[in-house]
Amino acid sequence: MTFFAPFTIPFIIGTIFLFAAVATKFVLWLVRLPRVDKRLIRHNLFTWHTLAAVWEVVRESLLHVRIFKVNPVLGFMHASLAFGWFLLIVVGWIETVAYLGAQWVPLQGHVFFKYFMPINGITHHEPLFEQLMDALLLVVLTGVALAWMKRLRSRFMGMRRTTKHILFDRVALSALWFIFPARLIAESLTAALYGGEGFLTGSLGHALAETVPHDLLVMFYEPSWWVYSSLLGIFFVAMPFSRYMHILAEIPLIFLRHWKLHPTAERKSYDRFEVEACSRCGICIDPCQLQSELGINDVQSVYFLRDRRYNMLNLKVANNCLMCGRCEAKCPVGINLNTLRLNSRAKRRNIPYEGRYKYLRGLDRSSGEGRVGYFAGCMTSLTPATQHSMEQIFKAVGEDVWFADRDGGVCCGRPLMLTGETDAARKMVAYNTDLFRRHNITTLVTSCPICLRVFREHYRLDGIEVLHHSEYIDRLITEGRLSVAADARRYTYHDPCELGRGCGIYDAPRRVIAAVGEVVEPKHSRRDALCCGSSLANTVIDDSQQLRLGERMTAELEATGCDTIVTSCPLCMKAINRAARCSVEDISEVVAKNILRS
Amino acid sequence: MRNINFGYGISRPRAIDIDNNDLRKSNAIIAEMPELQACIGCGSCTASCTAGNLTEFNFRRLHTAVRRGEYKGAYEDINKCMLCGKCRLVCPRGINTRALIMLIKRKLGDF
Numbered sequence: 001m002t003f004f005a006p007f008t009i010p011f012i013i014g015t016i017f018l019f020a021a022v023a024t025k026f027v028l029w030l031v032r033l034p035r036v037d038k039r040l041i042r043h044n045l046f047t048w049h050t051l052a053a054v055w056e057v058v059r060e061s062l063l064h065v066r067i068f069k070v071n072p073v074l075g076f077m078h079a080s081l082a083f084g085w086f087l088l089i090v091v092g093w094i095e096t097v098a099y100l101g102a103q104w105v106p107l108q109g110h111v112f113f114k115y116f117m118p119i120n121g122i123t124h125h126e127p128l129f130e131q132l133m134d135a136l137l138l139v140v141l142t143g144v145a146l147a148w149m150k151r152l153r154s155r156f157m158g159m160r161r162t163t164k165h166i167l168f169d170r171v172a173l174s175a176l177w178f179i180f181p182a183r184l185i186a187e188s189l190t191a192a193l194y195g196g197e198g199f200l201t202g203s204l205g206h207a208l209a210e211t212v213p214h215d216l217l218v219m220f221y222e223p224s225w226w227v228y229s230s231l232l233g234i235f236f237v238a239m240p241f242s243r244y245m246h247i248l249a250e251i252p253l254i255f256l257r258h259w260k261l262h263p264t265a266e267r268k269s270y271d272r273f274e275v276e277a278c279s280r281c282g283i284c285i286d287p288c289q290l291q292s293e294l295g296i297n298d299v300q301s302v303y304f305l306r307d308r309r310y311n312m313l314n315l316k317v318a319n320n321c322l323m324c325g326r327c328e329a330k331c332p333v334g335i336n337l338n339t340l341r342l343n344s345r346a347k348r349r350n351i352p353y354e355g356r357y358k359y360l361r362g363l364d365r366s367s368g369e370g371r372v373g374y375f376a377g378c379m380t381s382l383t384p385a386t387q388h389s390m391e392q393i394f395k396a397v398g399e400d401v402w403f404a405d406r407d408g409g410v411c412c413g414r415p416l417m418l419t420g421e422t423d424a425a426r427k428m429v430a431y432n433t434d435l436f437r438r439h440n441i442t443t444l445v446t447s448c449p450i451c452l453r454v455f456r457e458h459y460r461l462d463g464i465e466v467l468h469h470s471e472y473i474d475r476l477i478t479e480g481r482l483s484v485a486a487d488a489r490r491y492t493y494h495d496p497c498e499l500g501r502g503c504g505i506y507d508a509p510r511r512v513i514a515a516v517g518e519v520v521e522p523k524h525s526r527r528d529a530l531c532c533g534s535s536l537a538n539t540v541i542d543d544s545q546q547l548r549l550g551e552r553m554t555a556e557l558e559a560t561g562c563d564t565i566v567t568s569c570p571l572c573m574k575a576i577n578r579a580a581r582c583s584v585e586d587i588s589e590v591v592a593k594n595i596l597r598s
Numbered sequence: 599m600r601n602i603n604f605g606y607g608i609s610r611p612r613a614i615d616i617d618n619n620d621l622r623k624s625n626a627i628i629a630e631m632p633e634l635q636a637c638i639g640c641g642s643c644t645a646s647c648t649a650g651n652l653t654e655f656n657f658r659r660l661h662t663a664v665r666r667g668e669y670k671g672a673y674e675d676i677n678k679c680m681l682c683g684k685c686r687l688v689c690p691r692g693i694n695t696r697a698l699i700m701l702i703k704r705k706l707g708d709f
């Protein structure tokens with residue numbers, strides 16, 4: 001049996017190119033991984049983590065379960081394209097086996113089986129497979145139709161905006177759009193000339209055979225297969241350089257994640273897997289307040305990743321992000337968008353300068369004595385009421401406290417990290433770690449979520465428990481060390497980005513407020529909470545833009561009809577205070593006011 | 599009397615001839631961040647400064663000097679800043695001071 005025809009050449013070239021290009025990429029990225037990561041892979045390769053990864057590949061790369069959760073219509077579009085196509089390949093392969101038995105058939109023989117059937121003299125039909133293949137083709141075509149619709153009107157898909165694409169993507173996208181319609185035409189023409197029983201291609205073939213003159217059908221027969229094969233070829237060649245690389249990059253990424261690899265403050269080749277696993281679905285655009293409130297349209301994660309991937313990232317795009325994490329929370333691929341943004345900044349800004357911060361040597365402004373340390377944080381010194389309330393609470397429970405920075409302290413280092421100066425930040429980290437150790441504390445309480453996050457993620461504080469003050473107060477109340485009186489006020493709690501999405505602390509502050517009054521939730525809360533706009537991570541937007549972000553989110557908090565807005569971050573507090581008409585208090589103030597003295 | 603420091607002074611008394619200063623870098627900084635011209639020299643940034651609390655670092659003096667084309671020692675000095683961002687929160691003119699610090703560093707040394 002022959003399984004070759006000239007029209008298959010574009011397809012064959014495309015396939016070989018695709019495999020070569022993708023294999024080169026993957027091998028290069030894997031070889032360049034840092035040694036620790038390679039050790040992790042070796043360590044976890046033959047464990048159940050690998051099985052878990054296989055299961056996730058099925059769920060995410062084929063079925064796109066996470067996209068379904070964010071946006072069902074979009075999920076259906078992705079799943080019908082990905083899973084439908086995958087089944088077309090698998091069922092197509094079984095189909096050839098059903099016709100020919102277990103004999104070796106080259107790849108193009110499977111892919112263009114309908115073409116090779118008649119020239120190999122196979123005239124009997126396997127109706128089950130013909131119907132099945134037609135059904136799958138219909139599913140994929142539905143996906144394509146939805147994709148067309150999404151381009152035309154993104155709102156139809158429940159999205160305000162869809163991604164703007166670069167040239168490479170357009171080539172691949174156009175090819176992809178027409179691959180399946182071309183297949184439909186080619187197979188229908190084949191059915192018209194040689195018969196077929198599928199409900200789609202078969203019926204279309206019959207209709208064509210009845211209406212179109214036979215010569216014309218013969219004339220278009222070969223070219224239609226040429227078109228199908230060429231579109232596949234073009235798509236495969238463009239694929240490794242376009243967004244569709246995500247189909248292939250996501251698979252190794254899932255395995256690497258299950259083997260416990262993750263991006264860090266320094267760039268490494270692992271990042272390439274994450275960057276190229278972005279499908280540019282655009283789901284990250286809508287949650288971004290820079291887009292919805294300020295109309296900034298070129299900095300969102302999808303554009304950031306695209307720019308980084310093609311080496312056209314500029315400082316302004318890298319820096320124009322609040323790192324609020326709202327997009328990261330929604331990304332169906334689970335890309336570590338904040339960390340990638342951070343290490344892009346580090347690459348451009350981190351200039352090691354040894355003479356820096358010499359003045360830290362021997363510095364110690366701390367006061368007091370105790371196993372509990374209190375680190376207010378730079379920002380908290382601008383909200384003295386918080387600091388004062390904490391001191392009242394410490395006094396009420398009789399805690400011996402060592403105050404790290406009551407008379408001026410050293411920054412925790414996260415602001416420097418956020419702007420990409422990781423080496424400089426390391427000096428702060430070393431200084432503060434040493435300070436905490438020297439004073440033998442076992443618990444470290446901080447009022448600033450920014451500090452909290454860096455203490456937990458970048459400091460090595462084994463033996464010292466790090467708590468946010470809301471967690472600390474929550475513990476005091478549940479342990480019965482602190483009693484508070486309930487008042488009749490209604491409180492709305494604002495989740496600070498760094499505390500909520502950053503450290504996963506949502507319940508402790510709510511429990512604390514509930515002990516005092518009624519908690520009313522705003523429209524966006526917890527993982528979905530809005531950013532106050534004053535984030536240190538953004539050095540591009542100006543004051544008026546910060547103010548606008550703050551006003552819009554404050555309006556939403558006030559819409560709950562609360563008496564008082566409560567938050568637990570000095571930066572959020574400042575931002576809300578600028579815009580609020582009702583009173584704004586830190587969680588420690590709410591508690592300190594209501595302490596029951598025994 | 600001479601020893602009392604009221605904290606208003608930006609620099610010790612001396613004669614400066616601005617015409618002799620090379621204003622190219624200063625102009626480039628202002629071109630990139632025109633809002634710096636809105637500074638009223640109130641000194642709130644210096645008063646709240648974390649680094650200024652621990653050292654002689656004086657942000658108001660620094661950015662005023664740089665604007666006037668006096669760059670000597672400015673780069674070394676600005677590297678004392680920890681980018682904590684307090685100055686941005688207190689500035690009554692809403693100047694994006696952290697971006698300004700990064701910009702001064704970029705123009706005077708880094709990169």
Ligand code: SF4
Pocket residue numbers: 277278279280281282283284285301302305330331332333334335337
């Ligand atoms: S970053 Fe995530 S949400 Fe955004 S386009 Fe890429 S895959 Fe979609």
Ligand code: SF4
Pocket residue numbers: 287288289290299300301320321322323324325326327328
């Ligand atoms: S982290 Fe926030 S500001 Fe940055 S791109 Fe995502 S949603 Fe927008």
Ligand code: SF4
Pocket residue numbers: 636637638639640641642643644658688689690691692693695
């Ligand atoms: S706080 Fe603002 S206005 Fe005042 S001196 Fe500093 S930069 Fe100028």
Ligand code: SF4
Pocket residue numbers: 643646647648649650657678679680681682683684685686695696699
């Ligand atoms: S950001 Fe720098 S200049 Fe501003 S208050 Fe902090 S240490 Fe001082």
